[in-house]
Amino acid sequence: MMKLPKIIDRALSFLGLSRRNAFSYTGAQANRLTLDWFAAILSADQETKGNMRTLRARGRELGRNNPVAKQYLNLLAANVVGSAGIQYQARVRSKSNELDSESNREIEKSFTDWSKRGNCTVDGKLSLRAVEDLVIRNVATDGEVFVRHVPGFANKHRYAIQLIDADCIDHNYTRDRGKNENEIRLGVEVDGWGRPVAYYVNPYHPSDFGGSLERERIPAEYVTHLYDPSRVNQTRGVTWFHCVMLAMRILEGYIEAELVAARTGAAKMGFLKYTDAEAFDAPDPKTTKIRFEASPGTVEMLPPGMEFVEWKLDHPANAFPQFVQAVLRQIATGLGVSYNALANDLVGVNYSSIRAGLLTERDQWRRHQAWFAESFLQPVFDSWLPMALLSGELALPSRDFRKYGAGRWQTRGWQWVDPLKDVQAAIMAIDAALDTRDDVISDRGGDFEETLEQLDAENKLAKKYGIDLQGSTKTPLLADKTDVEDDVVDPNADDTKPLTPKRMAEMRELALVVGGGKPQ
Numbered sequence: 001m002m003k004l005p006k007i008i009d010r011a012l013s014f015l016g017l018s019r020r021n022a023f024s025y026t027g028a029q030a031n032r033l034t035l036d037w038f039a040a041i042l043s044a045d046q047e048t049k050g051n052m053r054t055l056r057a058r059g060r061e062l063g064r065n066n067p068v069a070k071q072y073l074n075l076l077a078a079n080v081v082g083s084a085g086i087q088y089q090a091r092v093r094s095k096s097n098e099l100d101s102e103s104n105r106e107i108e109k110s111f112t113d114w115s116k117r118g119n120c121t122v123d124g125k126l127s128l129r130a131v132e133d134l135v136i137r138n139v140a141t142d143g144e145v146f147v148r149h150v151p152g153f154a155n156k157h158r159y160a161i162q163l164i165d166a167d168c169i170d171h172n173y174t175r176d177r178g179k180n181e182n183e184i185r186l187g188v189e190v191d192g193w194g195r196p197v198a199y200y201v202n203p204y205h206p207s208d209f210g211g212s213l214e215r216e217r218i219p220a221e222y223v224t225h226l227y228d229p230s231r232v233n234q235t236r237g238v239t240w241f242h243c244v245m246l247a248m249r250i251l252e253g254y255i256e257a258e259l260v261a262a263r264t265g266a267a268k269m270g271f272l273k274y275t276d277a278e279a280f281d282a283p284d285p286k287t288t289k290i291r292f293e294a295s296p297g298t299v300e301m302l303p304p305g306m307e308f309v310e311w312k313l314d315h316p317a318n319a320f321p322q323f324v325q326a327v328l329r330q331i332a333t334g335l336g337v338s339y340n341a342l343a344n345d346l347v348g349v350n351y352s353s354i355r356a357g358l359l360t361e362r363d364q365w366r367r368h369q370a371w372f373a374e375s376f377l378q379p380v381f382d383s384w385l386p387m388a389l390l391s392g393e394l395a396l397p398s399r400d401f402r403k404y405g406a407g408r409w410q411t412r413g414w415q416w417v418d419p420l421k422d423v424q425a426a427i428m429a430i431d432a433a434l435d436t437r438d439d440v441i442s443d444r445g446g447d448f449e450e451t452l453e454q455l456d457a458e459n460k461l462a463k464k465y466g467i468d469l470q471g472s473t474k475t476p477l478l479a480d481k482t483d484v485e486d487d488v489v490d491p492n493a494d495d496t497k498p499l500t501p502k503r504m505a506e507m508r509e510l511a512l513v514v515g516g517g518k519p520q
Contacts, residue, residue, distance in 0.1 A: 043233065044229075044230075044231035044232065044233055044234035044235070045185055045186055045233070045234065045235050045236070047231075048171075048186070048234065048235070048236050048238060049171060049172075049186060051238070052143075052171050052186075052236060052238060053171070055143070055238050055239050055242055055245075056141075056142050056143060056166065056167075056238075056239060058239070058241075058245055058249075059140075059141040059142060059143070059239030059240075059241045059242075059245065060141050060142065062141070062241055062245055062248055062249070063137070063140075063141040066248050066249075066252055067252075068248055068251070068252075068328065068331060068342065068343075069241060069248055071342055071344065072140070072335055072337065072342060073137050073140060073141070075337060075341055075342070076136055076137065076140055076368070077133045077136055077137055079362075079365040079368075079412070079414075080136050080365060080368045080369050080372055080411075081129070081132045081133050081136055081372075081412070082411070082412030083412075084129065084412070085115075085128060085129030085132050085133075086132060086369070086372070086373055086377060086409050086410065086411050086412070087409070087410045087447075088107075088108060088111055088377070088381060088407055088408075088409060088410075089104075089108065089407055089408050089409070089410050089447060090103070090104035090105075090107040090108050090404070090406070090407045091104065091406045091407045091408060092104050092107065092403070092404050092406050092407070093406065103396055103397070103404060104407075106394065106395065106396060107385075107394065107396075107404060107407070110157075110388055110393060110394040111381065111384065111388075113157075113393075114128075114157045114159070114384060114388065114393075115127060115128035115129070116128075117130070119155055119156075119157065119160070120160060120161060121160055121161055121162065121163070122150055122153060122160045122161070122162045123162075128380075131161070131163070132372075132376075132377075134163070135147070135163070135226065135376060136368075136372060138166075139226055139227065139228070139237070139240070140239070140240045140241070141239055141240075141241070142166045142237075142239060143166070143227060143236070143237035143238040143239045143240065143242075144166050144225065144226060144227035144236060144237035145163065145164075145166065145226045145227075146163070146164035146165075146166065146168075146169060146199065146201075146223055146224070146225055146226070147161055147162070147163060147164070147223065147224040147226060147376065147379075147380070148161065148162040148163075148164055148218065148222060148223055149161060149222045149223070149224070149379070149380070149383045150162060150222075151222075151383065151387050152387070156391065156393050157384065157387060157388050157391055157393050157394075158387045158388075158390065158391040158393075159383060159384050159387035159388065159391075161380060164201060164223075165205060167205055167206055167207075168201050168202040168203075168204075168205060168206070169186075169187040169188070169199055169200065169201055169202075170187045170200065170202065170206075170215070171186040171187055171236060172186075172187075173186070173187045173200055173215070174186065177192070182197055184200070185235045186235050186236045187199065187200050187236075188200075188225075188235050188236070189217075189220075190235070194233060195220075196220040196223075196225065197219070197220055198217050198218060198219050198220055199217075199218050199220065199223050199225070200215040200216070200217055200218075201215060201216050201217075201218055202214075202215055202216075203216055224375070224376060224379045224380070226375055226376050228240075228371060240335070241335075243334045244330070244331045244334035244335060247327055247330060247331050247334075248331060251324065251327045251328070251331070254323075254324075255324065258315055258316045258317070258320055261315035261316070262315045262316050264315075265314070265315050273306065273307050273308075273309045275305050275306065275307055276305055325339075325343070325345070328342060328343045328345075336361075336364040337361050337364065338357040338358065338360070338361045339357075340354065340357060341357075341361065351418065355416070358414075358416075362414060366411075369409075369411040369412075373409040373411070377409055378409070381407075382405065385401045385404060385405065386401040389401050389404075410442065410447060413442070413443050413444035413446070414443075414444070415444070426440045
């Protein structure tokens, strides 16, 4: 019989390896420390198929009942979508390469009208802002959302969208590639290059009684499949909670156990104990009171030969806060947000630490914003524009929609912890030609042209009533000119560089422009 080492050597030799170089990487070593580390080489769809339904169901349950998951979904909607939603800004140019203000204004006006509740969805229940909020939350919990484009719909723009539950696309529906048939992977028909050709949609949710299980084939040109793939050739998406859901669930159970234990300990329960075990005689429950209820201000008399033994529960444990914080930091890392925002904990933070955390977190939010706009909003706009032109609801010099597709999506911006330092930094960057007013206002969620229009309207209205806006918008440091000297120093600044009255006036002027944005 061949010995085991020789069998191993032959197996490794077949793979072009030897025992010497088989585990050149420590992460690939097989020893007692890695016996519970199971990993398999599977395609992205094979990894997804067996776990998709369970992951989706658990992700939804966490979103409903877990406060940490709920907080993440709230942060996601607030920072990616914002209170006003992601706005479209048309940037159509004329033949002279100048912005066509009239066409841009008409496009934005018509798209805003379509975005209102009752116009943009087939059921008329949601506005586009509400759709954005719902979609980003469902992508996080479910891992994917399907949006159906319905051209020719019976509204004045002749176009609407329909949101399709991910459960309605059966991931168990597969078909091998045939001679004249495309392959179907997880309910999605793909061609030889892996490009989606059609989606097979159940018109009813699988859990609904009386619903038909007959699938409807919808061509891919009418469906936007919104998901964030993590692997090459991944056909379906998985919940964004997948790497932290176990930690969330265990932490939730641990906190619940500590709460129950603390409540039990606060009840001051105890036991009645016989002082002499030999004297024990089963009491008659009809004549002997063998238990009592503790009430404030009352004294109980115990039967002869018995004593009261208090039951003490020291909960929550002393290490409870530190342990919860450590687990929450791990969860925040997995979700790509700061611990302070996810845990709603600002204890011990300072200006520098919270700013550093916000910079990293906001980079993640901007990534989500860019992905969301290009993957969801842009296909919606591209489908709406030709139908709006054909219906006549959008009146432009030409009905060739290809001439009017230039534009950008204005996402929400953020205020900083110290607005004064933020404005000072913006002024210095503009003075050094390192930034523009347009970029500064865009970062705050505003539009430069709209800001100038608002400032012009304010100046005209103020002039009509004889009000000096320059005097009414002085910064606190310039509230009284008699107190302003050449050596005025900003007490909140990091350095002691003098701020002259001239420089402060320049800062005030730019602050009016920068402050004209619409931070959300």
